[in-house]
Amino acid sequence: SWNPNQYDNSGYTPLHCCAEKGYNETIRLLCESGRVDVELPTQNSFIFLTTGNRTPVGIAIEEKKFSSARLLVENYDASPYEYLLILLINALQKQDADYVQLLLQKSIVVNLRASLFFLQNFASGNPTLTTSIE
Incomplete structure (x- = not known):
C-alpha cells in the first residue's frame, strides 16, 4: 500500500x-x-x-x-517552536489576535519544558545531559 x-x-x-x-x-x-x-x-x-x-x-x-x-x-x-518568532511577527502584521494567542500558548509549553529540563539536569550539580523532555 x-x-x-x-x-x-x-x-x-x-x-x-x-x-x-x-x-x-x-x-x-x-x-x-x-x-x-x-x-x-x-x-x-x-x-x-x-x-x-x-x-x-x-x-x-x-x-x-x-x-x-x-x-x-x-x-x-x-510544532512551530524553532520558527515561533517568524510566525508571531507574521501574525502581528496581519493583526490576527487568535493566532497570536495560539502561538503564545504553544511557546509557554516550550518554556516550561525547557525550565524543567534544566532543573532536572543542572539543579543536582550534575552537568550531564542525560534526560530529555517529552
Whole structure:
C-alpha cells in the first residue's frame, strides 16, 4: 500500500512538498488520513543538494506559505517552536489576535519544558545531559 511518509529522491515526503507549494487542501487530505507524521523531518539528499531536518511547518515558513504553516500548527498540532518568532511577527502584521494567542500558548509549553529540563539536569550539580523532555 502507499506510504504517505515515504521520502522521494530529494528527501521530501508528500507533506513536505505540499507545505512548500502551499497546497492547503492536499495538506488537509494527507493529515486527515491519520497516516501522516507532521513532525517528520526531511532527509539529506546529496543528489539534489537539499538539507535534512526540516519539518513541513519549517518549509512552509521558509517559503512564506504562512497559511499552510498555520493550518499545520492549528489543526494538526505541528510544532512551530524553532520558527515561533517568524510566525508571531507574521501574525502581528496581519493583526490576527487568535493566532497570536495560539502561538503564545504553544511557546509557554516550550518554556516550561525547557525550565524543567534544566532543573532536572543542572539543579543536582550534575552537568550531564542525560534526560530529555517529552
